[in-house]
Amino acid sequence: KAGVTQTPRYLIKTRGQQVTLSCSPISGHRSVSWYQQTPGQGLQFLFEYFSETQRNKGNFPGRFSGRQFSNSRSEMNVSTLELGDSALYLCASSFRQTQETQYFGPGTRLLVL
Amino acid sequence: AQSVTQLGSHVSVSEGALVLLRCNYSSSVPPYLFWYVQYPNQGLQLLLKYTSAATLVKGINGFEAEFKKSETSFHLTKPSAHMSDAAEYFCAVSGTGGSYIPTFGRGTSLIVHP
Numbered sequence: 615k616a617g618v619t620q621t622p623r624y625l626i627k628t629r630g631q632q633v634t635l636s637c638s639p640i641s642g643h644r645s646v647s648w649y650q651q652t653p654g655q656g657l658q659f660l661f662e663y664f665s666e667t668q669r670n671k672g673n674f675p676g677r678f679s680g681r682q683f684s685n686s687r688s689e690m691n692v693s694t695l696e697l698g699d700s701a702l703y704l705c706a707s708s709f710r711q712t713q714e715t716q717y718f719g720p721g722t723r724l725l726v727l
Numbered sequence: 728a729q730s731v732t733q734l735g736s737h738v739s740v741s742e743g744a745l746v747l748l749r750c751n752y753s754s755s756v757p758p759y760l761f762w763y764v765q766y767p768n769q770g771l772q773l774l775l776k777y778t779s780a781a782t783l784v785k786g787i788n789g790f791e792a793e794f795k796k797s798e799t800s801f802h803l804t805k806p807s808a809h810m811s812d813a814a815e816y817f818c819a820v821s822g823t824g825g826s827y828i829p830t831f832g833r834g835t836s837l838i839v840h841p
Contacts, residue, residue: 618770647828657817657831670828704770716829718763718770 616641618707618719626725632693635722639686639707645669646688647716648680651702660703663688664710692724700726729754731820733832741840746790746805748835750818753799758822760801761829762792765815774816777801788812813839 619638627633639646647670648660659672663682680690686707692699702723706716734749752758759778763771775786782794792803801818815836821829 656833659828659830662828672828706771715773715776718772720768720770723768 618705618717620703620705620719620722622722623720624723624725626727627695628727629695629697631695632691633695633724634689634691635703635705635724637688637690637705637707637719639688639705640717643707643709643717644686645708645710645714646682646686647706647708648688648690649704649706650674651704651721652700657704660690695726697726700724729758729820729830731818731830731832733816733818733835735835736833737836737838739838739840740808742810743807746803746808746812746837748803748816748818748837750792750801750803750832751799752801752818752820754820758820759827759829760792760794761819761821762786762790762801762803763817763819763831764788765817765834767814771817774803808837808839810839810841813837 621636645664647662650658661680662670666682677693682688702721704721705719708714708716730753732751761776762774764774765771774790775784777784777794785791790805794801815834817834818832819829821827
């Protein structure tokens with residue numbers, strides 16, 4: 615089976631812009647979670663989608679949003695980018711629920727200038 | 728809220744030496760516990776997972792971890808380090824307080840000297 619794929623792998627944006635990141639889960643997986651990884655804060659949970667519905671949400675401002683499509687692919691969007699949004703954004707998929715084994719993608723590295 | 732503490736942001740060992748990475752969690756009930764490894768410019772890969780079936784959990788690449796409820800610990804070990812083990816290691820916990828969203832530790836960077 616193909617693993618979790620994320621596109622693009624690298625992005626450079628300027629403050630105030632918006633960005634959309636994409637994640638394709640492992641075939642058959644219906645749960646997709648997003649994480650932000652920074653040297654200062656470590657790995658932080660953003661949100662989880664299951665069957666096109668947001669099931670859980672972390673403690674991030676409303677500028678961070680996401681969605682899931684009927685084929686389980688997911689996108690996350692960050693509007694009005696700030697310098698502090700520079701991070702590695704990781705997507706993880708699991709069959710049904712987050713307590714099951716999560717399989718991570720390689721991440722999208724976002725640099726905000 | 729659940730929390731995970733990984734003692735030591737960096738651990739340095741010689742090739743062939745024992746690897747011990749420490750993880751303590753805050754929970755009064757046995758949760759789900761995980762160890763992940765992250766190589767540079769890659770995502771996280773699951774090493775092993777504790778789900779209360781056995782206290783000693785064997786994972787990939789020769790790693791294992793022992794769940795000790797009395798010490799609320801889940802330390803990761805490997806008898807003999809290899810150069811290819813150099814990476815960032817994360818401990819995570821989920822399933823406490825009704826939440827299955829994993830909480831990750833801050834990570835431990837394993838350095839292996841020849």
